[in-house]
Amino acid sequence: MTLYSTTPMLNKAKKEGYGIVAFNVHSFDSIFWVVEGAAQLYSPVILQTTMGTVKSLGAKNIVEAATAASNYFDVPVGLHLDHCTDYELIKQCVRAGYTSVMIDASMHSFDENVTRTKEVVDLAKSLHVNIEAELGKVGGVEDDIVVDEKDAQKAVPEECVAFVEQTGVPTLAPAIGTAHGIYKGDPDIDFDRIQKIAEIVDVPLVLHGGSAVPDKDVRQCVSLGMAKVNVSTELKNAYSQAIADHFKEYPDQLDPRQYLQKAKDAAIEMVASKIKMVGSEGKLVKPFV
Template structure:
């Protein structure tokens, strides 16, 4: 099976009222763990990489690995570039074979965000690539994009409608009170805002900052219109902690084939939790 655009995947999730889990991976070993978890649960999945991961591993290498995973496992898999404000990087990833990209121009004015998003949409359409964009400002750190609590701004529903109509973007990530990273306290999600935005726009909505949101809140957000949820920090943390735990017991170990196994298994367990929470298990 070839890599898919996430458009069909998300439209199906929206129509059937479930959510696609989207996981940021930082190494090929993490990619393998996510794919194995999705395969075992028969779940469609979106693999995401940050700009930093693209620079670290290389877009062509990432595409080759994810394509191989899709073919071997016969799973619906989309490959997504997360939070990118650089058109050159976006276009390079699209040419390399990414099937979905996010243009993040949310730190600009609405007019500039629309302009930059339209540029990406016009380019991506030539390759039939899905485009996600963001409105409002989500607190936290995503690669080199840092938004403080003072800078956080929730998405305005009327602006969301104007933005979607002007850009013809495929999916929208509105700021609704979630945060990138691990929450210090229970997140204060504006569910009424989600419901209003979902009633005004026809495209799938994306919930950023999915790491650590209580299950009841995740399910409520999905019931109100969220069709995709991003998870990054949570799986990165369990993967890293499993490595630390291994070396506490076997500090002299130098064979990656040994110490990467428990890390991958810990990641798989957390990925399965997220897939089940989103309700996309058994959807393939």
């Protein structure tokens, strides 16, 4: 089995009214944990990495690990580079075998965002690699990208239409009030804005900042047209806390097989809860193309 482009995966999800979770992974262990969790629920899944994770683990190594996990558990897996501002790193990941990349030029003007996004579309789309772009600014912290709450801006529906038309991007992440990381208060999701954008834009939409958003709100986002839901902080916190709890209770038990098993259990539990949340349980139908 090879890794899948997320374009047909997300088009299918959008058409049938469910979502696919994209889980940020930070280690080779977590790649296998996420795919095993998806396999247990017969769900397709997207693995995604930040620029920092690619630089830490290596693009080719990540591709090989994701492919091995997909083959071992017999699950359709997409591999996505998230929030990338570096064109050279995008090229590196495409060459290594990533099936989806995000060019994040949302900090620039609309015209500059179009120019930079179109450059990546021209590079990757002919290779059947999905391209994701962001319009507006999602607040919070994602790897080393920081957007203050005061600088967060929601996407304008009419600009979303123009952006997709001018770039040809097959997946769009409009800022609609969510934030990266764990919320200090309740998320301020603009459901009317999501509905308006989904009504006039043909491509699947992406919900960034999916960690700690109430399940009912995520389900409503999916029902309105969000086909991809990103989860990073909640997953990372779950398995990291399991390791911390292990050493708090058993400070002298240093066998990695013991504390990593607890991390794995916590990760799989979190993966299952998010897959059920978006309704992709039992949607493991291959191929997507």
